[in-house]
Amino acid sequence: MEDLRDKYEVVIGLEVHAQLKTKSKIFAPDGCEFGKDPNSETSPITLGMPGVLPVLNKEAVNMGILTGLALNCEIPERCKFDRKQYFYPDLPKGYQISQYDEPICVNGYLNVKGKRIGITRAHLEEDAGKLVHAGADGLAGSSYSLVDLNRAGTPLLEIVSEPDMRSSEEARNYMEELRNIVRYIGVCDGNLEEGSMRCDANISIMPKGSKEFGTRAEIKNVNSFSALQRAIEYEIDRQIEIVEEGGKVVQETRLWDDNARETKSMRGKEDAHDYRYFPEPDLMPLKISREWVEEIRAKMPELPQAKRERYMSLGLSEYDASVIVEQMGLALFFDEVLKLGASPKIAVNFIMGEIAAYLKETKLEINETKLTPENLVELISLIEKNTISNNIGKQIIVDMMKDGSKASEIVEKRGLSQISDTGAIKEIAQKVCDANPAQVTAYKNGKVQLLGFFVGQVMKETKGRANPKAVNEILKEILG
Ligand code: ADP
Numbered sequence: 411m412e413d414l415r416d417k418y419e420v421v422i423g424l425e426v427h428a429q430l431k432t433k434s435k436i437f438a439p440d441g442c443e444f445g446k447d448p449n450s451e452t453s454p455i456t457l458g459m460p461g462v463l464p465v466l467n468k469e470a471v472n473m474g475i476l477t478g479l480a481l482n483c484e485i486p487e488r489c490k491f492d493r494k495q496y497f498y499p500d501l502p503k504g505y506q507i508s509q510y511d512e513p514i515c516v517n518g519y520l521n522v523k524g525k526r527i528g529i530t531r532a533h534l535e536e537d538a539g540k541l542v543h544a545g546a547d548g549l550a551g552s553s554y555s556l557v558d559l560n561r562a563g564t565p566l567l568e569i570v571s572e573p574d575m576r577s578s579e580e581a582r583n584y585m586e587e588l589r590n591i592v593r594y595i596g597v598c599d600g601n602l603e604e605g606s607m608r609c610d611a612n613i614s615i616m617p618k619g620s621k622e623f624g625t626r627a628e629i630k631n632v633n634s635f636s637a638l639q640r641a642i643e644y645e646i647d648r649q650i651e652i653v654e655e656g657g658k659v660v661q662e663t664r665l666w667d668d669n670a671r672e673t674k675s676m677r678g679k680e681d682a683h684d685y686r687y688f689p690e691p692d693l694m695p696l697k698i699s700r701e702w703v704e705e706i707r708a709k710m711p712e713l714p715q716a717k718r719e720r721y722m723s724l725g726l727s728e729y730d731a732s733v734i735v736e737q738m739g740l741a742l743f744f745d746e747v748l749k750l751g752a753s754p755k756i757a758v759n760f761i762m763g764e765i766a767a768y769l770k771e772t773k774l775e776i777n778e779t780k781l782t783p784e785n786l787v788e789l790i791s792l793i794e795k796n797t798i799s800n801n802i803g804k805q806i807i808v809d810m811m812k813d814g815s816k817a818s819e820i821v822e823k824r825g826l827s828q829i830s831d832t833g834a835i836k837e838i839a840q841k842v843c844d845a846n847p848a849q850v851t852a853y854k855n856g857k858v859q860l861l862g863f864f865v866g867q868v869m870k871e872t873k874g875r876a877n878p879k880a881v882n883e884i885l886k887e888i889l890g
């Protein structure tokens with residue numbers, strides 16, 4: 411397969427649905443909190459009763475504009491809503507209110523790891539309900555499905571990319587950056603596993619050098635970044651095989667099965683005319699004034715790319731900066747620590763080292779631990795003042811995360827302050843040398859790398875509290 415891959419170019423475009431974190435639904439007053447009792451958030455509007463009218467939720471529009479600006483989109487002065495008709499049991503009205511030819515955001519782009527990916531459009535629409543099929547949720551063996559309409563009417567922003575990606579890796583990078591952005595601007599949880607962010611991947615292949623795109627298949631049901639990459643890889647091979655055997659890829663929607671690691675045909679792909687789009691008669695076209703756009707632009711928080719660049723300008727490696735930005739909780743914590751004036755270098759060592767390891771082990775977020783930015787800053791200042799060594803700092807940070815204690819309290823209580831008193835260190839160093847005459851002789855005969863052994867012994871004797879610089883100097887003096 412690998413050499414066959416060289417004959418083809420892969421073309422990928424992603425359609426990403428982001429569930430907007432509004433309090434209420436996009437056209438109805440019901441709440442959209444996840445995990446409520448089935449069908450408890452279902453007003454007559456959500457149920458599509460006769461005679462009800464949708465009312466547009468301004469917060470959803472605000473979030474749409476904010477996302478558009480973050481994705482370098484134009485926000486046209488006018489957008490409108492359209493009905494997309496189809497029948498499905500989770501869609502009570504028999505149509506979905508979406509935006510067809512006049513979406514809220516157009517012509518954007520995202521720079522991802524040096525590559526520019528065009529964003530064709532982003533439009534607002536309502537989500538459908540959920541079907542719970544036989545076999546799921548304790549319905550094993552049953553022959554029916556249940557309908558939960560709590561999700562129906564939840565606001566979605568569908569972000570449609572240009573077919574600009576050329577590998578599964580580029581697609582994953584784009585998706586990860588998109589996820590970072592919606593999370594940092596606070597419009598979406600960006601959780602692929604829970605479905606608050608969903609991705610349809612359109613994939614086609616064409617002979618290398620060709621200008622004409624091949625027929626695409628659309629892959630649904632990818633619930634993680636790694637599944638997205640796997641699904642695309644599988645689909646590329648599947649399409650190459652078809653073409654190599656003289657067949658034709660058909661335009662269709664396929665479902666990714668992450669357990670079986672394959673895509674399966676779900677349905678032929680509808681064309682737009684199958685949906686009989688027409689303007690939603692119950693909603694006026696929406697005028698978005700330039701003042702409105704500017705008001706929202708003024709609230710734009712620092713975006714992930716700018717954050718990475720700022721961290722790098724503080725001396726962080728590109729890798730460290732990216733790892734921290736990927737974990738929003740850590741990045742916001744780090745920003746607080748920086749604001750309090752701590753040394754970025756020492757702070758990063760703690761965050762990327764002991765803190766990240768502890769969070770990974772306990773599966774906690776930083777704000778679920780008892781560590782405060784103030785306490786980390788205090789710990790760092792103790793290290794900078796040479797009150798404690800870096801090693802002692804590493805020993806106590808976990809306790810600080812567990813019980814919220816201050817570094818100075820732990821140091822005081824356990825007597826951990828650094829021994830810089832040269833007299834005391836000299837005494838211990840002498841003791842260590844006396845106890846290891848063979849090593850002393852070897853050192854004096856030229857085996858100078860034994861210095862590390864002596865330093866280690868002194869550190870052990872002082873439980874890591876001796877000032878390492880002083881220990882080195884004193885030992886060299888004693889050993890001659
Ligand atoms: P639809 O709304 O019917 O799914 P669109 O024309 O809006 O169709 O395209 C949907 C997505 O498919 C976009 O992200 C676009 O970039 C991508 N796409 C279009 N043509 C191709 C192609 N030949 N290969 C891969 N992706 C494509």
Ligand code: MG
Nearest residue numbers: 425610612628
């Ligand atoms: Mg589509």
